[in-house]
Amino acid sequence: MIRLVFVLMSFLLVSLPAAAQDLRALARVLAEGSRLEDDGRDVVLDLALTQAVPYRVFVLDDPARVVLDFREVNWAALGPELDASSHVTGLAMGRGDAGWSRMVLTLDGPMEIARAGMQTDDTDGTAQVQMRLSPVSQAAFTELAARTPPGVRLPPVPVADSPLPVRVEGGPIMIALDPGHGGVDPGAQRRGQDEADLMLIFAIELREVLLRSGLFDVVLTREGDWFVSLPERVTIARSAGAQAFLSLHADALAEGRARGATVYTLSETASDAASEALAEAHDRADLLAGVDLAGSDDEVAGVLLDLARLETAPRSAALADHIVAGLDRAGANLHRHPRLEAGFSVLKAADIPSVLVELGFISDPEDLANLLDADWRARVQEAIRDALVAWAAEDQAQNALLRQ
Template sequence: MIRAVLFWLLMSSAAVAQSFTGLARVDPTESRVVDTAGGIDLTLALSQIVPYRVFTLEAPERLVLDFREVNWGDLDTLDFDQAKHVTNVSFGQLRPGWSRMVLELSEPMFLNLASATVEDTDATAVVEISLQRTDAETFAGLSGAPVDPQWGDLFAAPTLQAPNYDDDTLVVVVDPGHGGIDPGAEHGGVTEADLMLTLGIEVAEALNRLDGVEAILTRVSDVFVPLNTRMTIARQNNADLLISLHADALEAGQARGGSVYTLSDKAASVAARRMAERHQRGDLIAGLDLTEQDDRVASVLMDLARAKTGPEGVRFAEVLVANLMENDVRLHRNSLRQGPLAVLNAADFASVLFEVGYLSNDRDRSILLNEDTRKPIVDALAQAVSDWLAMRGLR
């Protein structure tokens, strides 16, 4: 029997937020998305109703569902996604208290129906969403992330506390890639997000043991942090250097070993572009509105500042590779590389992306999973920062 039917169709800024408690669990056996004649139907069975909202985004076309808060349990992407019109599904925690599911759509579709029905007998809830194919122009008019103070700014950078270090301290921002709804590369039950967090914490601890160095982490838990927020954290802390930590996974090939990337503004190779895409899909996967992030005037001004920080980043990359070799860390054939990586785009501090190895390579994976075999990597990073600091004549 149906007790309540709630229509929380939030196409723009209308808000529905009530106080519910507890964590709703998803029932994987009753949850799926399927093709229909005119679009898709999505059904999500929950152990109880929680506030939710739903909206679409363009470039690329995506459907986003926010919940407060859902335990995804054993939900399996392949079982859940039975629709040809849904090209990718991701779900997970967005921030503490917030869960999100994002479906990448094969074409523009508008929200035709969003409803939640609660069963009288056991209070379980079924969320049903129906999308209908439409043209790009109509879709664009109906799409966009809702601006709603009640739901807050999910991605605001944490408010900066006054740094307790002095001006001549070298500030190194350690950036564990991915997190939360965006696990990054996955292989053999290991996710890049988890592994980079573990490594990042070890690196930050090693750096903080150095004299005159302060390490700041962009995340300290399995939480999603947008690219822009990572940069904002660095900027707010007056970073001198940003080290973004990643690991790759390739389906084919024998790729292995670490590489250190600096920014390339020249035409990148296909391989470098694909690599950048793999590490940068986070904002897309997490359902961020990407349509307003192009600022060409700012980028011209940034090019000027980058004339200084660019070479400093390259120098750090060289020093890091030298120290990795010194410590017998497995490196890729081309250990110093360049790529069109947005996380290296900042002009006001030097930055590198350190791809520590390949999760798809058994030996690399086992090295990265073991604290003892990670130590030479951590030590090389600390020594490289120390060397770089000496080279800059700051000390």
Template structure:
């Protein structure tokens, strides 16, 4: 069943979602093995490839990380690759970070520098190899090196050049560019599409797997559900539905918010699946979260902190994130948006509990970055716990997804019908109000 119901979400997955070589187009290089060697003073990483690729390696701090950007690569590494570390590397993860670009992120045990980064051509029966060598350094040396590229020896492929993927796409140096969304354009001369826009945000993606409670990582589970909800809403014809991601691509949190704002969305629904750390008991059922400056409970705070680390996991540099605007009008809009978000959350809870099992405390709030659009009502739905066998069984069930998507669609219908009606009434009142002015 997993193969049929989750197939669209499995392409370009990392360790927990391998794709057979036959399912991947021939245009992309294939990585077949990865290994670490060395000790806490010097550590080497080697990636076996079926052809030479350009790449770029650089450092990020807080926490200590090394990021390697490559053209889009099909990762066919052994199960569990990257989950353990050696020497200066605690662990590493890999995956698609944008169309045409892949990324490997290394979590370091302490400050280090990139001593060497190069590609060795295939020779003597050995495959092409990407080699990254790290050396232990002090804090000051590390701080001076943050964001700078590793260099390659003369005569080797230059890893500091901008690596162009097939089709000329260049992987990002520090962060992917703001995501653009394909929007249906009305026929020439036709009226603009005035239907409310609903943005569906399947969490995680690409290099960010989310939680993993079984054979299928969270990023694949929530993408499959997001696609089911999109299809259900589009069948009604009432809405224009935009997905923040419709494939296994990493999208930074800020870009997800900007997509909703750029589309003047009437509603933003972020889809996730939680997991309790091992040894912290069991929990079951769906939970709906809204934005709050202070978390409603300890579990909500834990979850928000975990979800807000997505950009860190993807190796995104957050130094360019804009500061909050301290403005009265902005604050008023934000308060109104939170009121609408809470109203929708209650509607959603009432509809979902008729169709699915809900958490014992189904409504919670915390400081989720992805819910911070000041002008778009937003909720984050945790469909269940991948750490719970019953919830995991639901998450991979096509019948459960269909039933839950129907319940969510009913809530969206009720919520947006009221908002559209109110907006129409306000427009109708404006001419009369204008005439009444002296």
């Protein structure tokens, strides 16, 4: 009987928001506390990480290899100290499939993953991965290797980090990410999940994806489970010098539009009754928390703001179009009307192109399952990043034309 046939771990970081702060930087593998050694006929691998990240472990045959994928880590600190095992004939680290950092151990014979686990230190947030490999028969190994998770590309040769194909001029573009709701306002709730928590996780991961491209800076309108009024969210974005504002939601609707992603831009008149109801529901949370939305535009400034919005509106629309196209290409479920308009107060920044992305409806079981799936989120986050790159390049080209 095989002790532990196969390990596929990809856990959600549900300990948020306490851990949220720590997720700002890409996790690093530390040389100190990491080792790869023989222990009799077994091989022991310990990896010290600056923070916990989702990971998975699996084996590949011909030649026998063990693959560790992390979402994601920087390997730079690891040096030659990791070569004290006589059973490991090759060790490679780099970037694997989309969103994963990969370590591949080539073995001198068939081995099974006898144990693999990650422990997090509650005091400093660091994490320790411990794995033990034990010899098995070739037949048992072949069976294990056949269970490689679907979607893993072969051969898993790590490749060097490559920059995005599209370049944007100037320094990094500041993007404001606005995880909807928070604090007294949990947003939509279904099956023990809060929209507020899900959006915080999504926003923190998306920040990571954007920062890693080197093309963007990111400000979050909230980094934990606390209440931020809609006008305050816009203020945070503006003070950071945000050049685009993305509000992230996954609401619940009892009827009508049941599922799929929708991207909203601001309009005084909603596209339909459901959009109107959604926008009103979001404003209502602020009113309950004592925020007076009516005061956000005073009458004198109103005219000037309207003029500024005239200029910003087409830029917001272009951003929304790019995101819809990106989500579509990424294979995310789209709502049957994926581009809508409504009077969301959080989109009222006159000077910042702003969109509200409903990533799905947590009232729909498939949409909720997608939001809980790290692979789905990574795909969608990369699609949003690419949409932002395409939009920014186009936006800059338009501006250059206007200046001529």
